Amino acid sequence: MAQAQEQGDLAVVIGLEVHIQLETDTKIFCGCSTEPSDEPNTRTCPVCLGLPGALPVLNEAAVESAVKVGKALDASIPEETRFHRKNYYYPDLPKNFQITQYDDPICQDGELECSVEGTRRTVGIRRAHLEEDPGSLKHQGGSIDAADYTLVDYNRAGVPLLEIVTRPDFRGAEEVRAFLAKLEEVLEYLGVFNASRDGSLRIDANLSVVDADAIDEDGTLDEAARENANRTEVKNISSHKGAEKALAYEATRQKNAIRRGRAVEQETRHWDESRGITVSMRSKEEEKDYRYFGEADLPPLRVSHWKEEIEIPELPDARRERFQSEYGLNEEAADKLTSTKQVADFYEEVTEQFDPDLAATWVADELLGELNYRDMDVTEIEERFDEVSRLIELVATDEITTKNARETVLRTMLDEGATPDSVVEAEELGKTSGDEVQQAVKEAIDENPDAVEDYHNGEGGAINFLVGQVMQKTGGSADPGDVNQLLQTEIE
Incomplete structure (x- = not known):
């Protein structure tokens, strides 16, 4: 549980609704491709457009992904779960209702540990449920409150989402950013999420301000204080950094209002990233406004046994600890080498050929350092890992100097796409006799x-x-x- 972070006599309480786009080939209730397209409204069919008589069929891969996330979050998976219709009107929701899960979500009561400024935090996960994504709105000529007009693209409508709902365990915007980074890391290890996809991570945050004395030293919040505090829901957050900025702004806005004797309205606010402010969108809906009722076209789902049958890979924390014990790495090196599953896998490939310390130096320091300098991701050179291994071999066998390997060969490889041997030959970098x-x-x-x-x-x-x-x-x-x-x- 997070520690209370006081500012005067007021403290912040934050809970998150994190929408994760699951990596499947097709949409959750139809066979349309989930691959992005530059042509609007070309990844559509009668089902995801909500045409009369079109019936949904559940995507098995989306359910498997949800179960994997449930295992990673140590959540329970009930014997039976079901889908509901969430009714509301919005231009990018073609059916005027969203197929989602209400009181029987597929994952319940989990948790995730993250580190904030060196201190471990355990964040409670209330639920995680499957649902379909709406389409997307393209505001032309300005932001949502100032656009000349808005276009609707239904290519994204029906893409599978997993909405992860936390408990109100955050006491500051920096804790939210740390949690989101850790969650994304876990999801990428599971292979159910691709951070590079546009719109793959979207965050709605519920924030309220309470008296600081309503929070115990261990961060426990008085339930009556939380119920009595008006909260705002901040939407349109799409990154870790954006979440920290949006919630820091909103916390300050609410505290200033309270100190000036003004009431905090319970409302939905839009995060305008370009201006760095939140703006009012509408009054906050309550559950009754959505008029949930069961989705008659989808039978109950019984997959609790999948939790035992479906395997998940070694997760980042466990791999980090193993790298320290098995390879003798320090904490900093282990953190770098487990930052993504691709990096960790490549490091272990290299250690099969070379000394673990040499492998760590070249993968964690040299390679990742040069990639970061170029604003590149390790996934962009996955097909060239054998070339990087060859470069390490040239150093390990004393065929070239470390200095030349780092400053000439590696940089030329990344900048020009050359192979290590071709650079050594062209630059005459072989060691002198x-x-x-x-x-x-x-x-x-x-x-x-x-x-x-x-x-x-x-x-x-x-x-x-x-x-x-x-x-x-x-x-x-x-x-x-x-x-x-x-x-x-x-x-x-």
Whole structure:
């Protein structure tokens, strides 16, 4: 449970509704493709357009994905779950109702641990339920409250969503950001989510402000205080950073209103990312406004036994701990190497050929560092992992220097798509022979008597200067450590 974060005599209470687009080939109730299209309204059929007489058929892959998430969140899966119709009018909802789950969701009472500024938090998961996505609105000429007109694209209508509803366990916007990062990490490990898809993660946040003394030291909230506090629902949040900004703004807005003696209206507000503010959309609906009733065209769903039958991969926390114990990595390296499943898998492939420390240095520091600098993701070079392994081999077998491997070969590989061997050949980066290095050492000593004298006088920087001279003469193809030893031997 989160710790209370006070600001004067007021504290923030936040709960989330996180909408996850599940990675399936087809939509949840029809056979239309979920692949994005630049052509609006081309991924549609009578079912996802809500035409009369069209009947839904449940996508098995979407249900399997929901069960995997339930296992990862340690949630219970009831013996029987069912679908309902949630009735409301909105332009991008073609049937004027949404097929969703109401009082019998597929996942119930779970939890997820995350770390906030080095402190572990356990966030309660009230439920996770399957539903269909509405279409998407394209506001032309401005934001939602200032657009000239709005277009509707139904390509997304019917894409499978899993809505994860947390308990009101957050006491600050930074906790929300940490939780979302951890949740996304887990979902990607499960293989049910692709963060690169537009609209793949959408967050609605319920935020209210209560007296700070209504929250105990362990973060437990007085239920009566929560019920009595008016809350706002903030919509249109689509990123971790956006969630932190939106909720920090909304918390400040509500606290300022209360301190000035104004009432906080219970309403739905829109996060305008371009202006960095929330704007009022409409009064907040209650459950009765949606007029839920059972979806007669879909039978009850009985999949509780799938929780035992469906396997899920090793999750990030467990893999992080194993990397530290099995490979002797420190916490920082283990965090980097388990940041995504692709990175962790590649690291373990490399450790089958090379020393774990060497593999960690090249994957966690060199490769990820260069990718981050280029704003690239490791998935963009998955097909070239064998080339990265070859580069590590060139270093491990002393065919090229670490410096050249890092500063020339790897960077050229990423910038120009070249192979490591072709870069080594084109730039003539193969290590020089022992005789050539020895000759370069003698020349550096003969040409720099002042530096030699400084070395004898105990100035440590002199040897580094001489190493640099030798590296220049050899075109960077000598090993700096070997050069250092040769210089000291020759001078002494």
